[in-house]
Amino acid sequence: MAAADVVVVGSCMTDLVSLTTRLPKAGETIHGHKFFTGFGGKGANQCVQAARLGAKTSMICKVGKDSFGYDYIENLKKNGIPTDFVGQAENVATGAASIIVDNEGQNFIVIVAGANLLMDSEDLRRAAHVICQAKVMVCQLEVTPAVSLEALKLAHKSGVKTLFNPAPALADLDPQFYIHSNIICCNESEAEILTGITVCNVKDAGRAGLVLLERGCKTAVVTLGLEGCIMVSAKEPIPKHVPVKKVTAVDTTMYIKQYKK
Template sequence: MTEKRPRIGVVGSSNVDVVTYIERMPVWGETIAAPRFEMSFGGKGANQAVAAAKLGADVVMVSKVGDDMLGENVLGNFAALGVDTKHVGRVANQTTGTATILVNPAGENLILIVKGANGDLTPADVDAAAADLSRCDLILLQLEVPLDTVYAALEFGKRHGVKTMLNPAPALRALDRDKVRLASFVAPNETELAILTGLPVETEEEVAAAANLLIADGIETVIVTLGARGALLATPEGLKPIPPVKVDAADSTGAGDAFIGSFARYFAAGVSLEAALGKATRYAADSVTKRGAQKSFATEAEFKAICATAGRAS
């Protein structure tokens, strides 16, 4: 049977990550040489969109960038990867969102986030994209844009019968639980789960109890990402561990976004919930074997080869 081509909507952030590797921190007023600099595309929304697009989904992005050079670069990157940008607006006299990251020789970092144009994404932008979003199989949401916009997209999905997936990152205690219940899927990591529930998550039993609390509170499906320990699926029918895929990790940047973007692609194509989570676990595991976020995400052809190799080895 021919797999249907999935259509994914993403309402979320678009950033440029600016990374400088330093030998030591300068003091105020001092100028020192740094050995290396990198610039890459990021933002949780953009990362999830790119993962789904690289795996062959039709992806429409609803986002905002500035009217600066970085905004032009973000739009060019989306276009090169096949992400539909008709709903990525440019905000006059505004900067594109950035993360300025300083990394020392021990791997420790300092990060400065400038929300920039991401802060200008409004519920009206969701309405403007209604014709395209209403034809999506799944809409992905995160918390790097204003909460009112996230809530508007959740309400849109419920109104139009389109499934939605909320990745509550970065975690916020101020989430309206009534709005969160509108999501078809809520996908926190352990830290986000602890903030959402106010419960400890140090052990597997504590993670399970926190996930069950969200289910008891009326959330339809909870997917807890557990990094190297795989994932946990929680529904009203019970809990199901999703086994990890063991790899030699080099860089976990963007792994959670790889998981969500790939899950969306396979689930929207008609793959069963548990099978789509298994695919997502393998895809995210492969991403951590390479450095960076979007550039570490495998294409559809590459991922098929990875899965074929894993199948022969098992």
């Protein structure tokens, strides 16, 4: 297949979403008012968004040989994403996420990675030529960390710009992740897990960003929800705050346009 501008090595998740007036407490059963399924997974979300913004993309992932897996492949095709490197694993379910969203747009999410955890070095080798010819390679931690690190190394060695989203974050993340990441982008809680710095404001985020920079990445971005984000880089080591316009959150899991009409 032709070279892609953006290659994503990562997860595909079928989202099972329940909308409720409020989030349940521990052990509590409450009534919801709407249920739907959707296509998610941090990796696939990033790939679809890049494709919708006009980039030529490629997705390297693994789903199950089940209805969710076949549906996911069709969804990628509908979004103009080649499926040459979408593997299908035997006897294991496609990754799934159970999501509860309340009227304030807050959510609880539980993921079961399933087939995502079966992606391996062989999958990367089959897609090596696409990874090494990309302009940007993106990965996360919803697949086996060793696979994400191998993908980062492969891309970085070939001069491809690497963007690492350390989510879900790991406190004992291999130091090589930082060295092979041109850009690390994480939210407040992920930054705290990675650095040990509690991120409650812009100043805290700047401190955490500097720690990430010290560990070897070229640029660190810490997202702050309503407060925007901070950016810090080797070339501009003074943390820069990028604010955003305040909006009323309807659904922080990004379903507002597609499902909540």
